[in-house]
Amino acid sequence: MTPIHQTRNELLIVAKRHFAARGYQGTSLAGVAAELGVTKQALLHHFKSKPLLYGACLDQLNQDLLHLLFTAMEGTEEAELQLERCLVALSEFYLQDSAAAALVIGALIDAPGQAALSAADVLPLQDFLEPLVALVQAVPRWRGGGFAEALAVAVELLGAICLQSAARSNLSIRFGETSVEQGRHLAARHARDLVKDRLGG
Amino acid sequence: MTPIHQTRNELLIVAKRHFAARGYQGTSLAGVAAELGVTKQALLHHFKSKPLLYGACLDQLNQDLLHLLFTAMEGTEEAELQLERCLVALSEFYLQDSAAAALVIGALIDAPGQAALSAADVLPLQDFLEPLVALVQAVPRWRGGGFAEALAVAVELLGAICLQSAARSNLSIRFGETSVEQGRHLAARHARDLVKDRLGG
DNA sequence: TTTTATACCTACCAAGTGGTAAGGGTTGTG
DNA sequence: CACAACCCTTACCACTTGGTAGGTATAAAA
Structure with missing residues (x-):
């Protein structure tokens, strides 16, 4: 009963939500464990430490994004x-996994060395970022611009798509839930338009 | 000597940098105070509590953005x-005040009620966001879309411009400082292009 | 001089943090 | 049955956190 992989996955889901909503520093192991109905030592049993738990969350996210x-x-x-297609799929992915967007932004903003990212450790989401930049560089409009420009455009696109989902609950309080939810359903179309506007002629 | 306003402003500058780099939860009063060469009680003397210090940082940022x-x-x-003009100025503003971008994103992502934002308190940066959305709604291309669509576009533009600056140090480690710095100097031009692509015909 | 206000200090505290140690309960396996 | 592996517990620990209490030094105002 409660096979290990299923349990571990449930832990990760809750942990991802906490990390996304409160940030790395704002997330406490006791808080995550409490929502799961276990003690924090149960968490530390599966993932050895808080940085490793965070790393596991980002690893899972990384795999999802790579698949996408x-x-x-x-x-x-x-x-x-x-x-x-990629960015449309990304914006649709955020509709389901609402924690993902904030995690992506967090992974991009967090000062390295602060969270799970030691020197030897691989930078989180790097596997996803590198081909994304390469993809931008392969687009005719940006082909002549060099790596720096492609990187800037890739981050720009990412920021445009991620922030909307990451800021959902915040924006709901600011401008009303109906407006935000209305806008969310336009996300995929906006992502498509955005790519066409920025990458097309 | 050390007139109050000057001192208070210096405190805010350091505090903003800490909040931007480490987030609200990751920032400790002792850490900010140590960088200033004072004790944390000196901080608590000027700003009554940590939430109020955070609020003061966001207030100052709000004023800067409004002026802009x-x-x-x-x-x-x-x-x-x-x-x-606004978004170009914003991207140029980020070149000087490198903490600002992360603060903006933080203010948009943070779950309300978590930091300085009590129910009665005004939402941070709201004074800046509302006219920005109104401005998008006044643009011919989005005039027919309604409020929800204008809000989505405004957040999209904000995300595109903020994330680049907020993720600077992180991206420098990922892709090398030269590429990132190169891209940073293109920020203003990219902001202009972005607005034209997304708001123009 | 006395008073008041500002700016900052030392000393302290309750609460919460991540993490360790050690053991119990269950499960499969020899 | 014995044994090991796994999951999770209670108990504890060192440390940091935001915040309070109370005192000191300076300087301007009465």
């Missing part, structure tokens, strides 16, 4: 279309 | 041009 990216790249060689 | 917005709106009635 490679799926988007199937069936066509055209970089612009691949990017469009 | 109104300056951008002078001399023309055309919403699209106003928005273009």
Whole structure:
């Protein structure tokens, strides 16, 4: 009963939500454990430490994003279309996993060395970021710009798409839940438009 | 000597940097005070509590952004041009005040009620967000879309511009400082292009 | 001079943090 | 049955956190 992988996955889901909502520093092991109905030592049993738990969350997120990216790249060689599919899929992914967007932004903003990222450790989401930048660089409009410009555009696109989902609950309080929810359902279309506007002619 | 306003302003500058780099929860009063060469009680003397210190930081940021917005709106009635100037000025502002971008994102992501934002308290940066959304809604391309769509576009633009600056140190480690610095100097031009692409025909 | 206010200090505290040690309960396996 | 592996517990610990209490030094105002 309660096979290990299922349990571990449930822990990760709750942990991701906490890390997303409160940030790395604002998340306490006791808080995550309490929501799961276990003690914090149960958490420390599965993941050895808080940084490792955070790392596991980002690893799982990284895998989800990679799957999303490679799926988007199937069936066509055209970089612009691949990017469009990828970012549309990303914005749709955020509709389900509402914690993911805040985690992505957190992983990009957090000062390295602060959380789970020691020197030897791989930087979180790097596996996803590198092909994304490469994809931007392969688009005709940005092909001549060099790596720095492609990186800037990739981060720009990421920021445009992530912030909306990450700020959902905050914006609901500011401007009313109906407006925000209305806007959320436009997310995929906006992502498509955004890519076309920024990468197309 | 050490007139109050100057001192208070220096405290705020350091505090903003800490809040931006480590987040609200990750910032300790002792840490901020140590960098200033004073004790944390000196901080608590000027700002009564940590939430109030955070609120003071966001208030100052709010004023800077408002000044930036109104300056951008002078001399023309055309919403699209106003928005273009505003977002270009914003990206240039981030070049100087590197903490600002992370603070903006933080203020948009933080679950309300967590930091300085009690129910009665005004939501941080709201004074800046509302006219920004109104400005998007006044642009011909989005005029027919309603409030929800304008809000989504405004947040999208904000995310695109803020994340680049907020993630600077992180991206430097990932992709090398030269590439990131190179991209930073393109920020203003990218902001202009972005607005034209997304708000123009 | 006395009073008041500002700016800052030392000393202290209750609460919460991540983490360790050690053991109990259950499960499969030899 | 014995044994080990796994899951999770209670108990505890060192440390940091935001915040309070009370005192000191300076300087301006009465």
